[in-house]
Amino acid sequence: MLGRLRSSLLVGAGLALTVSAGVLAATTDRDGNGPVVAFAGLETPYLKLVSVDVAPAEVSLAWSGNGETYRVSLGSDLDRPDRTIVTTQPRVVLPAPEARDPKGRVSYRVEQVDDGPRGLAVEGTVTLLPDVPPRPKVKRTAPDGAVVKWKAADYATTYDVAVSRSKKKLPRQVKRLKRGGTSFATDRLKPETTYWVRVRAVGEAGVSEFGPATKVVTPPGTSDLRIGSWNICSEACDGYGGRVGGQAAQVHAAEVDIMALQEAGGERVGPTTRARFSGGPRGLVMASGGGNSRYLLYSPDKLEQLGGGRWSLGHGRWATWARFQDLKTERPFIAVSVHLLSGHNKTGQRASEMRTLMGALRSVNPDGVPVVLAGDFNSGTHRRGDTVGPIVRGAGFRDSVEVADSTQNAQVNTGSRRGDKAIMSADHVDHIYVSSEWGVPAWKQWASLSGTTYVGPWLSDHNMIGAVLRLQRDPEEDVSKPSPVVPVPADLPDRPDPGTVN
Structure with missing residues (x-):
């Protein structure tokens, strides 16, 4: 009977030890810490950082320890924390x-302070x-680009x-500045197009959100102007009162932006x-400046006059000019x-x-427009x-009829005919000469012909x-030095490790 009781006690003691060992193993971490160990008085003091997270305006810290009270300090100088x-x-x-x-680095310290300092801390x-x-500010626009600037963001190394x-x-991809700085220049835009530009800061901890967008509208790269010229023979030819209506109708139907008239009449x-x-249709107005300014x-709607006047050329001849x-x-x-x-015998004059x-032209055009x-x-x-032609060409001008991409009635002599018969000599006394900056998509002569015979009302000689x-x-307005950039995705993964742990 006594032996049977002793055996039971031994078995119970063994079972208790086995259960205790299982509970201890299940509640203890790899470093040997846990509540059972602490309850048994077997645990040594410990402190371990679990996670660190940084948001734009706050720092989050989490730790594991067996202390009851902790002091957390944050700042650039932990002896004088912020x-x-x-x-x-x-x-x-x-x-x-x-x-x-x-670069935005901030130090932190977590320390146990149970019953005074215990010397346990993580930093x-x-x-x-x-x-x-x-929001960036637009400093300059060009047909193919723009320049924007913005104020520096704290802790940014580039943008x-x-x-x-x-x-x-x-967009799916954005442009990261290789050299940093707070300005961006691009020459990859299209003329007459609206864009929106945003900027985000890039730092050692990751990237910020994109700031507010600014609107960028690129200007047109080119402008097409219709230039007309006509000696309307107002007084040297008979019947101006009956002809002027048809002349004006033809000019208006051509929708010219500039009309140069010769022999347009004086005071009468x-x-x-x-x-x-x-x-x-173009709302034409007479250019101001000079007694004969009415010849332009x-x-x-398309042009602004900046100046103008007239020049005496000698031999009773004048030229009218306007700066637009x-x-x-x-x-x-x-x-x-x-x-x-x-x-025919006035070549020298x-x-x-x-x-x-x-x-005279050089005197009013020192900037070479x-x-x-x-x-x-x-x-x-x-x-x-x-x-005359060699003088004009020697000054760098070209005859528009000779360089136009397309021409109409260029074979007709502009100022000569034999009765109702056109002279098909491709020679002209009327010209539109242009300096080298102009392109010439088209040239036209208004000659109403049936074969080589003029038809319709006679309007001028x-x-x-x-x-x-x-x-x-x-071209000087173009963006000549675009910013060096490297493409990166607009959506970047979160930075997995915003800080370091000691």
């Missing part, structure tokens, strides 16, 4: 202090996320720039010319209406007049010994000519 809190919880969220480190460093940059056609959606018929040729009309600014490309240029002396005109010379030069390749001239925005 933030300190005492807590009994194994976690804390503190407002992120301002880091003195330009480390977190890196704050950079601030969100403000990502998103260029999008949508105000709300980001000048008011009629001004009244009939003004207006039309322009469209104020193209409203589309914002580029200035000069237009001149010319009428040189007539007569015309050459003198042309040289005088070129000298583009120039159009339109009018009745009484000169062409068909006249022997002609020197010259035919009207016109050209479509293409002006580019000043």
